Amino acid sequence: MLHSKRSSLFLRTACATLFLTSACSPASGSSDEQGDATAAASSPLLISGVSFKTVLGGRYVGAQNNGGGAVIATATSAQAWEKFTIDDINGGALESGDSIFITAGTGQYFQAANGGGSSLNAASWNRQGWETFRIVKQSGSGVIANGDVVGLQTVTTGNWVSAENGGGGTVFAYGGAFGDWERLTISGLSGGTTPPPTTPPQTRVVGYLPNWYGSYASWVGRVDFSKLTHVNLAFALGDANGRLQLAPSSDLATFVNAAHAKGVKVFPSLCGGGGDGQITPFYQPGKVDAFVDHIIDFVVSNNMDGIDVDVEAPDRMGAVYDTFIAKLIAKARPRGFPVTAAVSQWMQYGMSDTTLRSFDFITIMSYDNAGTWTGAGEHSSYQQAVTALSYYVNKGVARDRIVLGVPFYGYCWGNCGNGQSSSYVLYKDILAKFPSAANADWISANGAQYSYNGLATMRSKATLAKQYGGIMIWELAGDLSTSSDQSLLRAIDGSLR
CATH class of the missing domain: 3.20.20.80 (Glycosidases)
Incomplete structure (x- = not known):
């Protein structure tokens, strides 16, 4: 050019x-x-069909209307709204500590407004700091597999994604620690490949x-x-x-x-x-x-x-x-x-x-x-x-x-x-x-x-x-x-x- x-x-x-x-x-x-x-x-890792279920309460995290609105944790089964695509910035395998983007079916990104401190939404078209999360295993390190308990931490402020009371309502991004409300079981990784x-x-x-x-x-x-x-x-x-x-x-x-x-x-x-x-x-x-x-x-x-x-x-x-x-x-x-x-x-x-x-x-x-x-x-x-x-x-x-x-x-x-x-x-x-x-x-x-x-x-x-x-x-x-x-x-x- x-x-x-x-x-x-x-x-x-x-x-x-x-x-x-x-x-x-x-x-x-x-x-x-x-x-x-x-x-x-070192290529970007793209994994579709991923779901997160609260350990406490057993509710699936969902993007209302498949994106464009709030993130909720009310579903007892994983349908379209509860399945997401993970874009692993680090590439290789999905590992504890990797930085990721999460998109809903509309292609809109999960966003912790102001880096956390309020409700989580799936209504962003940007790939900035507020849309970047760190995925962390509850125990151990290395590659993340189906059934592992993980937490999602905002990169900008260090807040944790939290399903209050283990689910049943809106998901927030102001958890101060990786506790019970922040524990999520990941599934759907079998189809995920580089x-x-x-x-x-x-x-x-x-x-x-x-x-x-x-x-x-x-x-x-x-x-x-x-x-x-x-x-x-x-x-x-x-x-x-x-x-x-x-x-x-x-x-x-x-x-x-x-x-x-x-x-x-x-x-x-x-x-x-x-x-x-x-x-x-x-x-x-x-x-x-x-x-x-x-x-x-x-x-x-x-x-x-x-x-x-x-x-x-x-x-x-x-x-x-x-x-x-x-x-x-x-x-x-x-x-x-x-x-x-x-x-x-x-x-x-x-x-x-x-x-x-x-x-x-x-x-x-x-x-x-x-x-x-x-x-x-x-x-x-x-x-x-x-x-x-x-x-x-x-x-x-x-x-x-x-x-x-x-x-x-x-x-x-x-x-x-x-x-x-x-x-x-x-x-x-x-x-x-x-x-x-x-x-x-x-x-x-x-x-x-x-x-x-x-x-x-x-x-x-x-x-x-x-x-x-x-x-x-x-x-x-x-x-x-x-x-x-x-x-x-x-x-x-x-x-x-």
Whole structure:
């Protein structure tokens, strides 16, 4: 995905000459679910059909109206209202001490308002502190099994979920200790498993392919699927009603079928730098639910495998964006669809850390540190990549869910041709002008300066990315054929093997 600072320039040049101009909006490389998983042990654990019964009183905890209202403990049998989905943030097996989210049938989260001190409800669309609980076994530690007695403790205040008198009425979140009213017998875990990986157990290689270089069907013979795990098709934007537009369905089907035949996952990538005008209006209150449904429908109808979110407008994100992502994950994850995001330090203030950590994986746009909006400089150095990776580790994102973005393009300053004093240039076009450019990251010639990544830097970044969750490419169209020993994708593949 392209950095929004350079979006308008690129949109003018790309969209003026290429079809599908309504979908043009650059994005910089984006965003385990499990659809992109590395080690299953660190993947999110999703368990559906879980019930809790009070030890004292023998009443099942239920979400009134299957969500949207109070949590009660009145039922003597476990019906729909009394069955929940646990999303274990820690992954692996469900163990005593793990932090979890609990959702009712509507997809709404259990919430201890103000962190506890009042009645519990199942009416939240957020994944913030008030919705986070710690599940604790009454005795012992380790894996939790059916029949174990557990307690649910609010993470923010340490209060315990309490069914007063053992049940018969409203459930509260102000228990001061793990006592009789707080003891719950858990059941329904037999069907709970870590969602199986939907990609091979290999390092992720995520490539973006924009829709302004011709039909996706025309790329089937040019994309080397054997060296990729995911392709993100860029960019899906909303029409006047918030329904996604990307490419004709027959065109998408040809590409998706070819990718699937090679074991490669295909995601639509939403928004892109500069495309926020056709995405952000639809995740506002009153429109967000329908928009999430449109996204899921688009993925299902086009036989795709997940959703990449590349909103690069931090001033148009905030709480409404956090709610949007929570609702999208709530609808996508039970269907096995990962939700990923393209992120960068410059825009990170636009989302909460809880939302950041909720994605199945993130792709760091570690490029555009210089561009047409600046003077000449390194736009994507190795050291900048190291700094970006460390930033997201310090944000609490698991290393194997952090994917490093790399550029298959560069920037020119000075005598860039066609009367331009600065421009965005594909790697293959730099090589066309300077055949030895693959052996460097910087060129000064004929009154022009170019910053990009050559083969040596790309190999070093791939080796670095292997220590994390993989590597992402903006954009596949910038490379030579992998039959060439100057191909960046070929260099990446060789370093990952």
